[in-house]
Amino acid sequence: xxxxxxxxxxxxxxxxxxxxxxxxxxxxxxxxxxxxxxxxxxxxxxxxxxxxxxxxxxxxxxxxxxxxxxxxxxxxxxxxxxxxxxxxxxxxxxxxxxxxxxxxxxxxxxxxxxxxxxxxxxxxxxxxxxxxxxxxxxxxxxxxxxxxxxxxxxxxxxxxxxxxxxxxxxxxxxxxxxxxxxxxxxxxxxxxxxxxxxxxxxxxxxxxxxxxxxxxxxxxxxxxxxxxxxxxxxxxxxxxxxxxxxxxxxxxxxxxxxxxxxxxxxxxxxxxxxxxxxxxxxxxxxxxxxxxxxxxxxxxxxxxxxxxxxxxxxx
Amino acid sequence: xxxxxxxxxxxxxxxxxxxxxxxxxxxxxxxxxxxxxxxxxxxxxxxxxxxxxxxxxxxxxxxxxxxxxxxxxxxxxxxxxxxxxxxxxxxxxxxxxxxxxxxxxxxxxxxxxxxxxxxxxxxxxxxxxxxxxxxxxxxxxxxxxxxxxxxxxxxxxxxxxxxxxxxxxxxxxxxxxxxxxxxxxxxxxxxxxxxxxxxxxxxxxxxxxxxxxxxxxxxxxxxxxxxxxxxxxxxxxxxxxxxxxxxxxxxxxxxxxxxxxxxxxxxxxxxxxxxxxxxxxxxxxxxxxxxxxxxxxxxxxxxxxxxxxxxxxxxxxxxxxxxxxxxxxxxxxxxxxxxxxxxxxxxxxxxxxxxxxxxxxxxxxxxxxxxxxxxxxxxxxxxxxxxxxxxxxxxxxxxxxxxxxx
Ligand SMILES: Nc1ncnc2c1ncn2[C@@H]1O[C@H](COP(=O)(O)OP(=O)(O)OP(=O)(O)O)[C@@H](O)[C@H]1O
Ligand SMILES: [Mg+2]
Numbered sequence: 001x002x003x004x005x006x007x008x009x010x011x012x013x014x015x016x017x018x019x020x021x022x023x024x025x026x027x028x029x030x031x032x033x034x035x036x037x038x039x040x041x042x043x044x045x046x047x048x049x050x051x052x053x054x055x056x057x058x059x060x061x062x063x064x065x066x067x068x069x070x071x072x073x074x075x076x077x078x079x080x081x082x083x084x085x086x087x088x089x090x091x092x093x094x095x096x097x098x099x100x101x102x103x104x105x106x107x108x109x110x111x112x113x114x115x116x117x118x119x120x121x122x123x124x125x126x127x128x129x130x131x132x133x134x135x136x137x138x139x140x141x142x143x144x145x146x147x148x149x150x151x152x153x154x155x156x157x158x159x160x161x162x163x164x165x166x167x168x169x170x171x172x173x174x175x176x177x178x179x180x181x182x183x184x185x186x187x188x189x190x191x192x193x194x195x196x197x198x199x200x201x202x203x204x205x206x207x208x209x210x211x212x213x214x215x216x217x218x219x220x221x222x223x224x225x226x227x228x229x230x231x232x233x234x235x236x237x238x239x240x241x242x243x244x245x246x247x248x249x250x251x252x253x254x255x256x257x258x259x260x261x262x263x264x265x266x267x268x269x270x271x272x273x274x275x276x277x278x279x280x281x282x283x284x285x286x287x288x289x290x291x292x293x294x295x296x297x298x299x300x301x302x303x304x305x306x307x308x309x310x311x312x313x314x315x
Numbered sequence: 316x317x318x319x320x321x322x323x324x325x326x327x328x329x330x331x332x333x334x335x336x337x338x339x340x341x342x343x344x345x346x347x348x349x350x351x352x353x354x355x356x357x358x359x360x361x362x363x364x365x366x367x368x369x370x371x372x373x374x375x376x377x378x379x380x381x382x383x384x385x386x387x388x389x390x391x392x393x394x395x396x397x398x399x400x401x402x403x404x405x406x407x408x409x410x411x412x413x414x415x416x417x418x419x420x421x422x423x424x425x426x427x428x429x430x431x432x433x434x435x436x437x438x439x440x441x442x443x444x445x446x447x448x449x450x451x452x453x454x455x456x457x458x459x460x461x462x463x464x465x466x467x468x469x470x471x472x473x474x475x476x477x478x479x480x481x482x483x484x485x486x487x488x489x490x491x492x493x494x495x496x497x498x499x500x501x502x503x504x505x506x507x508x509x510x511x512x513x514x515x516x517x518x519x520x521x522x523x524x525x526x527x528x529x530x531x532x533x534x535x536x537x538x539x540x541x542x543x544x545x546x547x548x549x550x551x552x553x554x555x556x557x558x559x560x561x562x563x564x565x566x567x568x569x570x571x572x573x574x575x576x577x578x579x580x581x582x583x584x585x586x587x588x589x590x591x592x593x594x595x596x597x598x599x600x601x602x603x604x605x606x607x608x609x610x611x612x613x614x615x616x617x618x619x620x621x622x623x624x625x626x627x628x629x630x631x632x633x634x635x636x637x638x639x640x641x642x643x644x645x646x647x648x649x650x651x652x653x654x655x656x657x658x659x660x661x662x663x664x665x666x667x668x669x670x671x672x673x674x675x676x677x678x679x680x681x682x683x684x685x686x687x688x689x690x691x692x693x694x695x696x697x698x699x700x701x702x703x704x705x706x707x708x709x710x711x712x713x714x715x716x717x718x719x720x721x
Contacts, residue, residue, distance in 0.1 A: 210450070212446065212448055212450040213450055213452060213453075215415075215417050215437070215446075215450065216444070216446060216450035216451075216452070217452075217463070217467075218416075218417075218436065218437040218438045219415055219417075219437050219438070219442075219443060219444045219512075220438075220443065220463050220464035220467055220511070220512075220515065221438045221439075221464055221467040221468050221515065222438055222463075222467045223438055223467075226467055230463075231452060234454045235453070235454055
C-alpha cells in the first residue's frame with residue numbers, strides 16, 4: 001500500500017474500498033458458478049441421494065421399492081437368507097464378481113499404461129506439425145459407438161471369425177481356438193476400449209516435457225534407463241495418475257464389453273448391478289451394490305493418490 | 316555403469332600459471348600456436364583437451380538450410396580457460412552441443428584427448444555442461460540437482476553428500492538447498508546449474524553464458540570464483556559469452572566467432588592489440604579505422620601512406636600479404652593528441668571532448684573527413700588542456716597501427 005505514506009486517512013479508506021471490491025467479486029463469482037452448482041446438484045447429488053435411500057428400502061416383488069426401512073440389501077450382498085429356516089448363510093458370489101472386476105480393471109490399467117506410455121512418448125517426440133495427426137488417429141475410435149466396436153471385436157475373435165479363419169486357412173491350427181465368451185475376450189475388449197483414455201493424458205503431459213532436461217540428465221551420466229526412471233517418469237506423473245484413473249474407474253464399472261464378450265457368463269460389477277434392475281427385480285440390492293462399488297473405489301483412490309504423491313516428494 | 320572416466324590426476328600446480336587477472340600481459344603462456352583463419356596448428360600434439368577438425372553443422376534441409384557452423388577447426392589445450400566470443404546466433408551453443416554430444420556434426424570430427432568421440436553418447440563423455448537455459452530438474456531440490464551426476468556415476472552416498480555440501484558453499488546456496496528449483500530466482504538457478512555441472516569434476520566443462528543472469532557484483536565474484544576453481548581443479552573450461560569484457564578478463568585464449576566461423580583465436584592481448592579482421596576489432600573494444608595505401612613492406616611490417624601523404628609503420632597478421640588499399644586499426648588509447656598539428660602522424664579538428672572520470676575521450680574530425688577517437692587517461696597534472704574546435708595532431712604509439720585482413 002503506497003497510499004499509506006500519503007495521508008493518515010488514506011489507508012482505512014483504501015482498505016474499505018478493497019474489502020468492498022473483494023465482497024462484490026465474491027458475490028459475482030458465486031452467481032457465475034450457480035449453473036454449475038445446479039447441474040452438479042440435480043444430476044450428481046440428487047441421484048446419489050435417491051440411490052442411498054433406495055438401498056435402505058425393501059424390494060417390491062415386481063421391481064421398484066416398498067417404503068419400509070430394511071438393511072436386507074446390504075445383508076444380501078454377502079449372505080443369503082435360507083428360505084426354510086430364515087438363517088443367514090455366507091455366499092461370496094457377489095464378492096467374487098467384485099474381486100474379478102477389480103482384477104480385470106487392474107490388469108487393464110497396467111497393460112494400458114505399458115502400451116500407452118511408449119505410444120504417447122512416440123507421439124510427443126514427433127515434429128509439432130505431425131503430432132495433431134497422431135492425436136486424431138488415437139481419437140478415431142471415439143467416432144463410432146462402443147457397442148458397435150465391441151461387436152466388431154466379437155466378429156474378429158469368434159470361432160468362425162477373422163483370426164480363427166486365418167489360422168485355419170494357414171494350417172497353423174486344425175480346430176478353432178475358443179476366444180469369445182472367455183475372460184480373455186473381456187480383457188481384450190477392456191484394453192481396446194480404454195487404451196485411448198490412457199494415451200491422451202500421458203501424451204498431454206509428455207508433450208509439455210522439457211526435452212532439454214533429458215539432455216541435461218544424459219550430460220550428467222544418466223543412462224537411457226536412468227533418464228526414463230529419474231526424469232521422464234517423475235515429470236509425467238500427473239499424466240500417469242490421470243490416465244490410470246481414467247482407465248481404472250470406468251473399467252471397473254464396464255458394462256457393455258463384459259456383457260457382449262463375456263456372453264453373460266463372465267459377469268463384471270456393471271452387469272451385476274444392471275441385472276438387479278432387470279431380471280433380478282431387486283432395486284435396493286442394485287443400489288447397495290452401486291454404493292459399495294463407489295466406496296471401494298474411493299478407498300482405493302485414497303491409497304493410490306497418497307502413495308503416488310508421497311513418491312513424488314521423496315523421489 | 317561403464318563410463319570411462321579415467322582417474323583424475325591432481326592438477327599440476329605449475330608455478331608459471333598466472334594468477335587471476337594478470338593474464339592480460341599475454342606473456343605467460345607457452346608459445347602460441349600459429350592462428351590462421353581459425354585453423355590452429357597444434358604445436359604440442361597430445362596436449363589438447365579438445366580438437367575440433369573441420370566441423371560443419373547444417374540445420375534444416377533444402378531451402379531452409381542454415382550452416383550454424385561453417386568448417387570450424389580449433390584446438391583447446393588441457394587446463395585452458397577457453398572462451399568462445401561472438402554475437403547472438405553465431406554458433407556458440409551449436410559448437411558446445413556438438414562437443415557434449417547432443418548433436419552430431421554434419422562433417423568433420425571432434426577429438427577428446429586425442430580420441431574421436433563421435434561414437435560416445437553424451438553420458439559416456441567426461442564432459443559436463445552448464446546450459447544456457449539452466450535445464451534444472453524441477454522435481455528435485457537444489458541439493459538433489461547438484462548430486463544427480465555423482466549419483467548416476469554410482470558414487471557412495473557419503474561422498475555425494477560431502478561434495479554437494481562443498482558445491483553449495485561454493486555457489487553460496489547452502490540456505491536454499493532444500494528448495495525446489497522452481498522456487499528460486501533466475502540467478503540462483505544459474506548458480507545451481509553451475510554447481511551441478513562442476514560436482515562430478517569433469518575433464519572438460521562447457522559453460523554456455525553461465526553468468527548472464529547475475530547482477531554485476533555477484534557476477535564479478537563468480538568470475539573470480541570460476542577462474543580460481545578452474546585454476547585449482549585443472550578442468551578445461553570452454554566458456555561462452557558475448558560479453559567482451561568478461562572474455563578479456565577471464566580467458567587464457569579467446570576464439571572470436573561470427574556467422575558460424577571462427578575468425579581469430581588468441582590470447583586476450585592478441586585479440587585486443589592485434590585483431591586480424593575488421594569484425595574482431597570492431598566487436599572487441601572501441602576502435603578507429605583508417606584507410607591507407609601500402610607503399611612498401613618488410614616481413615611483419617608494412618609502411619602505409621594516408622591521403623595526407625603522412626606514412627606510418629603498421630604490423631599485419633601472419634600469413635597475410637597486404638597490398639594496395641588497406642584498412643588500419645588503431646585503438647583509442649594507443650594514440651595521443653599533440654597541440655601542434657604538424658607534429659602528429661595525422662591531423663584534424665577537435666569536435667568533441669567527453670570526460671569519463673578516469674579518462675577523457677577526444678573526438679577528432681580528421682582532415683580527410685573521418686572520425687578518430689583518442690582516449691587519454693586523466694591525471695592531476697595534465698600538461699595541456701584542449702578546447703573543442705582546436706586544430707590538433709594525433710600521434711600513434713609504437714606499433715599501434717595494424718593492417719586488417721579486409
Ligand atoms: N535446432 C536448430 N534448428 C535450426 N536452426 C538452428 C537450430 N539450432 C540453432 N540453429 C541456428 O543456428 C545458428 C547458431 O545458433 P546458436 O544457438 O549456436 O547461436 P549462439 O551463438 O549460441 O547464440 P546466442 O548467443 O544467442 O545463444 C542460429 O542461426 C540458429 O538459428
Ligand atoms: Mg547460445
